[in-house]
Amino acid sequence: MNDLEEALASLGLTGHEARVFAVLVRQSPASASQVAKTTGISRSSVYTTLDALVAKGLVGVSYQNEVKQFAAAGHDALMDLMRRERELATARVATAEELRGQFASAPIAAVPRIIFFEGAEGLQRVYLQMLREARGPGPMRILRDEFVWRLAWSFVHEDPWRAKVRDLKARSGLETRLLVNGSALEREKAAHYETRRGTKTRYLPEEVRLRRMACYVLDDVVSLLSFDDQAMVGIRIANRVFAEGFRTVFDALWSTAQDSSQVSGSSGGR
DSSP states (O other): OOHHHHHHHHTTOOHHHHHHHHHHHHSOSBOHHHHHHHHOOOHHHHHHHHHHHHHTTSEEEEEETTEEEEEEOOHHHHHHHHHHHHHHHHHHHHHHHHTHHHHHHSOGGGSOEEEEEEHHHHHHHHHHHHHHTOOOSEEEEEEEOSGGGSGGGGGGGSHHHHHHHHHHHHHHTEEEEEEEOOOHHHHHTHHHHHTOTTEEEEEOOTTOOOOSEEEEEETTEEEEEEEETTEEEEEEEEOHHHHHHHHHHHHHHHHHSEEHHHHHHHTTOO
């Protein structure tokens, strides 16, 4: 695939559409048989692809010696298609947003759903998915180790990620209850936690320590994450009873944990 084909494919054209249109951009007009010979695509598939491109307004049709000829409609036609698709996408997003209430009232918890995911990108997607699907308002319970302070996860402290998370939480009226290890590193971050709006942070007792994992509980969904460098995996479980059990365990730990404001105040706001 050449650069033009790759660019056209990135705009949403199918593989055959991108290849055929790229040929016509360079050589128009051309018959279907000429396009088939140049692209290596079967003639029947070329006709199907040309019909699709004509319907999209990217290709025009003429006749030469009673033979149908096809020609690329030009860059303006491509821009018109992109604008139409943008308008259509905007309308689809609006329609999907209107369906939010129906999803919120659906008996999702009655049907257990288990999803496995891998790698850092998988963990990010699951976290954002939980926020997007939150029924809210209410708390998101998070129990985790120090993984967010590793260099690989520094993006969670940067403005683009924080803005995305903040907007999703605000949309559902969510707050965060965060339980972390009472380690020296986490206690050094006490002042940082005090600046986090909508977040209450507490430290686990010294005898309780979490290693290379995290647990997120929101509504009827529980996500368990492993931060083992050799196998970064997770499991997302949508089940009311399961979520209730984890909330009970979390709340029991929360009631015995030390508030970060106590640490921040005693350390002079470090």
